[in-house]
Amino acid sequence: MKELVQGLIDKVNNSDMVSDKIKKMFETAINNTFTTTIKITDRDDAFVITGDIDAMWLRDSAGQIRPLFYIDNDGANDLIKKVLKRQWFSIEKDTYANAFNETASGKEWNKYDITEHNPWVWERKYELDSLAYIMQIAHLYYEKTKDESFFDEDFLRVLRILVDQIELEQDHSKSPYYFERPEAWAPTDTLRGGKNGTPVGYTGMSWTGFRPSDDSCVYQYLVPANAFTVVSLRRLSKVLSEIKSINDDELIAKMERLANEIDKGIKDFALMESKEHGEILAYEVDGLGNQLFMDDANVPSLLSLSYLEYFDNDDKLYQSTRNAVLSKENPLYFEGKFAKGVGSNHTPDNYIWHIALSIQAMTTDDRKEIERILEYFEKTDAGTNLLHEGFHKDNPEEYTRDWFSWSNSLFCEAVLRYIGVKMIKA
Numbered sequence: 015m016k017e018l019v020q021g022l023i024d025k026v027n028n029s030d031m032v033s034d035k036i037k038k039m040f041e042t043a044i045n046n047t048f049t050t051t052i053k054i055t056d057r058d059d060a061f062v063i064t065g066d067i068d069a070m071w072l073r074d075s076a077g078q079i080r081p082l083f084y085i086d087n088d089g090a091n092d093l094i095k096k097v098l099k100r101q102w103f104s105i106e107k108d109t110y111a112n113a114f115n116e117t118a119s120g121k122e123w124n125k126y127d128i129t130e131h132n133p134w135v136w137e138r139k140y141e142l143d144s145l146a147y148i149m150q151i152a153h154l155y156y157e158k159t160k161d162e163s164f165f166d167e168d169f170l171r172v173l174r175i176l177v178d179q180i181e182l183e184q185d186h187s188k189s190p191y192y193f194e195r196p197e198a199w200a201p202t203d204t205l206r207g208g209k210n211g212t213p214v215g216y217t218g219m220s221w222t223g224f225r226p227s228d229d230s231c232v233y234q235y236l237v238p239a240n241a242f243t244v245v246s247l248r249r250l251s252k253v254l255s256e257i258k259s260i261n262d263d264e265l266i267a268k269m270e271r272l273a274n275e276i277d278k279g280i281k282d283f284a285l286m287e288s289k290e291h292g293e294i295l296a297y298e299v300d301g302l303g304n305q306l307f308m309d310d311a312n313v314p315s316l317l318s319l320s321y322l323e324y325f326d327n328d329d330k331l332y333q334s335t336r337n338a339v340l341s342k343e344n345p346l347y348f349e350g351k352f353a354k355g356v357g358s359n360h361t362p363d364n365y366i367w368h369i370a371l372s373i374q375a376m377t378t379d380d381r382k383e384i385e386r387i388l389e390y391f392e393k394t395d396a397g398t399n400l401l402h403e404g405f406h407k408d409n410p411e412e413y414t415r416d417w418f419s420w421s422n423s424l425f426c427e428a429v430l431r432y433i434g435v436k437m438i439k440a
Contacts, residue, residue, distance in 0.1 A: 019085070022081060022435070026429060032429060040429050042398075043401055046422055047426075051063050059099035061100055064078075066416065069121070070136075071144075073226055074419070075100075079151070083158055083437045084427070095155065097151070101148040102169060105172065111140075122135070127193065141239070146245075149173075156253045165259075177247075186221040189210075202359055212232070214301050218276055218283075222239050227360040229360055232306050235300065239314050241280060243273075243276060280295070291337050308345050317377060321377050350406070352393050354366070356374075358404065365407070368394070368403070368405070368424075402414060402415050402416070
């Protein structure tokens with residue numbers, strides 16, 4: 015697989031827009047992801063570990079293969095399709111799970127979790143973004159290749175289940191999902207209001223238990239995850255309408271209606287007023303009048319909403335929200351000697367995440383801002399030429415996760431975009 019990404023390495027190395035240090039980091043990071051985390055299984059699909067944890071997260075695996083969408087050859091397309099096959103194979107085992115085993119080994123993050131158990135499931139934290147991610151990879155694959163072969167009846171059967179679940183979770187009182195982690199290490203490690211979560215009212219948005227950080231929500235309508243779901247439903251329904259062999263107008267109409275209902279819920283319940291920045295989006299709401307403003311480094315985030323194509327970069331509401339995220343109004347925004355950026359409740363205070371810096375670079379048209387972020391990358395890799403989870407804002411030698419491939423891949427995508435390499439579209 016090293017040969018698969020060599021063309022991207024050559025493009026970066028031949029660019030005069032980035033430093034030798036960034037070039038070395040790019041080569042190390044992309045090779046790390048594509049030579050250490052992906053295994054072709056006996057099912058002829060691709061199992062993708064997140065790095066230092068031997069399990070496959072739906073979200074992380076989608077993020078890790080993003081550089082493949084910048085490679086115009088059959089080898090890249092084949093690998094994307096193999097990852098897709100594994101994602102859809104896994105989600106059918108448990109549509110509320112976030113991470114899976116390669117085999118039905120029974121391995122679990124915590125065997126004492128109070129929830130349903132399945133030997134294929136590594137962890138069962140329900141994260142709406144997991145469903146949005148695998149739908150995103152499906153529509154991006156078709157938009158890149160126009161290959162209809164993946165979109166067969168088995169795919170449609172599972173998709174109907176997922177769409178029904180997203181709709182069901184508009185009214186969580188009807189949900190079969192429950193989760194509790196006894197003796198959780200922190201309040202964020204289990205649902206905060208008991209095994210069914212905190213109280214909610216109807217908004218049109220879809221309920222989620224946990225954020226893309228795997229931390230529990232304070233209020234159960236996570237706005238970035240719902241916005242991402244809107245985009246994924248709309249883009250994938252458009253793909254289904256283009257494929258002549260698919261004759262399921264009911265599913266297509268349901269996806270479009272659901273996207274519209276969620277989008278309306280965001281507009282009706284997630285707008286709030288900032289004294290410094292004007293009208294902005296909340297991070298979480300409950301439909302009962304409570305709103306939370308913050309932003310977490312993990313994607314989907316408020317910061318990432320133009321990267322995920324819910325907004326254009328120059329959208330007024332996005333810009334005001336982005337400005338608030340990148341300010342002290344966000345309790346997870348930190349400024350230090352080596353960098354300033356967004357962190358996460360998943361790591362200690364004053365730890366900035368490389369993922370958030372990559373997203374910041376990909377959501378601005380300001381070249382000076384991007385160049386400043388590239389300098390942050392150069393100074394905060396702790397001499398490893400790899401990207402980490404969080405690093406201390408005043409001492410990058412203090413960091414979490416030596417081997418975090420999602421972060422590596424997002425950095426590589428940010429560099430590719432900066433030097434002008436575009437995602438492949440058929």
